Amino acid sequence: MARPNPADLELFRRGIMARLTMVDSGYGPSTVLVGVEFEARLGEVSLVTGPAAAGKTTFMHLLRLALPIHAGRAVILGEDVARASPKMRALVKRRIGYVAENPVFIEHWTAFENIAMPLQLAGKRSTDYSEDVRELVEFVGLGEAADLAIAKLSGAERRRAAIARALAGKPDLILADDPTAGMSPADGRRIVRLLAEMRRVNAGVVIASQDETLADCAPLNHWRMDRGRLSLVSEEAEHADLEAFE
Amino acid sequence: MKRAGAGVERALFWALALAAFAAAAAGLLSRAIDRVAANYDIGRSAYAIVRVIAPEGHDGVARAAAILQSAPHVDSAAPMTAGRAAALLGMEASADIPALRLIEIELVQSPPGADVAGDIIAALAQGGVTAEVVGAPDDSGGAGLGGRIRNLAFWGAIGFGLIMALIVSFSARGLAGRRREMVTVMTDLGATGAQAAGRVADEAAMLGLFAGAAGCALAGALGVVAILLTTPEASPEALPRLIRPLDLAPLAAVTLGSAIAAGIGARTAALSFHERAAKIG
Structure with missing residues (x-):
């Protein structure tokens, strides 16, 4: 197993959750992302917007270590992604909370059991985590639906369950791919605010969405993806306060 | 936790149980062949025929029979009657059979390497009788047939068991396929290959263990029925005496083997x- 580079670990200690430098990436031999320069910091929210098929989901796959890097350098949570062993990648993934565009669950398990899975993987016993999971369930507004089999939940409820599961392991980096898809504008904004709240609990947050209007619902760094190229639109105002947006 | 697709898993369970049943039945059959062959070997090595060459006539046979009663390796000796010869040859008892100069002898268990025929001929020669021994145990002329049959039965059962293990293993991949979403979710959440595959493999191994036990129970029950129907002295009370602990080895091996094969198959697929x-x- 390759040893972590001290300089990469230092990046993480300085609160840089992800730093991509001139990264090309894609599926197999085809390159989707070109020359991506990106940084996600602790306590900050990054919103990546762009039209359909611009490369937002590919970008999220890259950040969650599911894609190979064709060129450039990506350091995520203190690990150089290209050099990391499969086991190290798995360990880094465990510190990432990911809300997929179409979340995958174990359909015959209850929402509660699905949400608790990261904690099970961490070796915790149900008696130790059940109270925390209940709190999360209330936090995302899932309520009593948490005790139903996930297959019986509506699309919005599944998304809330996915968010709760992503937060359950107290991740350092939270990735949400189009978390407002299929929701009313008001519900969508509520979800984004909820995710943005996570910056207060020692995490960096990256949200990908087609909806440009989400940029004004929380203090965040706004990036735009277009045909695989990423550019910074606006940076979060210094000392911006989330409450001012509510 | 509610289990989805229980019907499919029940079908898989019985598929594994059927493979385990076949393997266990082959194992039990191999044990039966082994015991029959061993008995055949014992019977064959405990019997021989002495042909008296000189002196001729009834006196020669009577003297040889008397000497044989105290000869080395001999348990008992009896001149072969015409009726006995006819029975052995499958002829009518009234058939015209010439006077025989044959003596049937029962042999005691001899140490390996003993020259049984030579010792008997020497004892007869000391008493003034010239004879030859037909069918005394040695390493030629069909001796060791039982051993070869036993080997064939053993390795045949092992080979068949391995084929069944392969079937169990491939069937268990089906279970892993049904758990694919779980593996995907675990992978997304940062499970290592060993963690994700281990969970599925554990489940498959438990299924294999129970299916193996069910298959072996069926094969065992069938084996008991076969013993009761085919063994003259068999009765429910006599079963503990008739069944040796080694006869149960195939059942234990198949139960354990089913669990291992199912676990390996599911693990490979899940990885x-x-x-x-x-x-x-």
Whole structure:
């Protein structure tokens, strides 16, 4: 197993959750992302917007270590992604909370059991985590639906369950791919605010969405993806306060 | 936790149980062949025929029979009657059979390497009788047939068991396929290949263990019925005496083997699912 580079670990200690430098990436031999320069910091929210098929989901796959890097350098949570062993990648993934565009669950398990899975993987016993999971369930507004089999939940409820599961392991980096898809504008904004709240609990947050209007619902760094190229639109105002947006 | 697709899993359970049943039945059959062959070997090595060459006539046979009663390796000796010869040859008892100069002898268990025929001929020669021994145990002329049959039965059962293990293993991959979403979810949440595959393999191994036990129970029950129907002295009370602990070895081996084969099959499949889920590009 390759040893972590001290300089990469230092990046993480300085609160840089992800730093991509001139990264090309894609599926197999085809390159989707070109020359991506990106940084996600602790306590900050990054919103990546762009039209359909611009490369937002590919970008999220890259950040969650599911894609190979064709060129450039990506350091995520203190690990150089290209050099990391499969086991190290798995360990880094465990510190990432990911809300997929179409979340995958174990359909015959209850929402509660699905949400608790990261904690099970961490070796915790149900008696130790059940109270925390209940709190999360209330936090995302899932309520009593948490005790139903996930297959019986509506699309919005599944998304809330996915968010709760992503937060359950107290991740350092939270990735949400189009978390407002299929929701009313008001519900969508509520979800984004909820995710943005996570910056207060020692995490960096990256949200990908087609909806440009989400940029004004929380203090965040706004990036735009277009045909695989990423550019910074606006940076979060210094000392911006989330409450001012509510 | 509610289990989805219980019907499919029940079908898989019985598929595994059927394979385990076949393997266990082959194992029990191998044990039966082994015991019959061993008995045949014992019977064959405990019997021989002495042909008296000189002196001729009834006196020669009577003297030889008397000497044989105290000869080395001989338990008992009896001149062969015409009726006995006819029975052995499958002829009518009234058939015209010439006077025989044959003596049937029962042999005691001799140490390996003993020259049984030579010792008997020497004892007869000391008493003034010239004779030859037909069918005394040695390493030629068909001796060791029982051993070869026993080997064939053993390795045949092992080979058949391995084929059944392969079937169990491939069937268990089906279970891993049904758990693919779990492997994907675990992979997304940062489970290593060993963690994700281990969970599925544990489940498959338990299924294999129970299916193996069910298959072996059926094969065992069938074996008991076969013993009761085919062994003259068999009765429910005599079964503990008739069945040796070694006869149960195939059942234990198949039960354990089913669990291992199912676990390995499911683990291999789950690892490949994990690899695909971990790297989508």
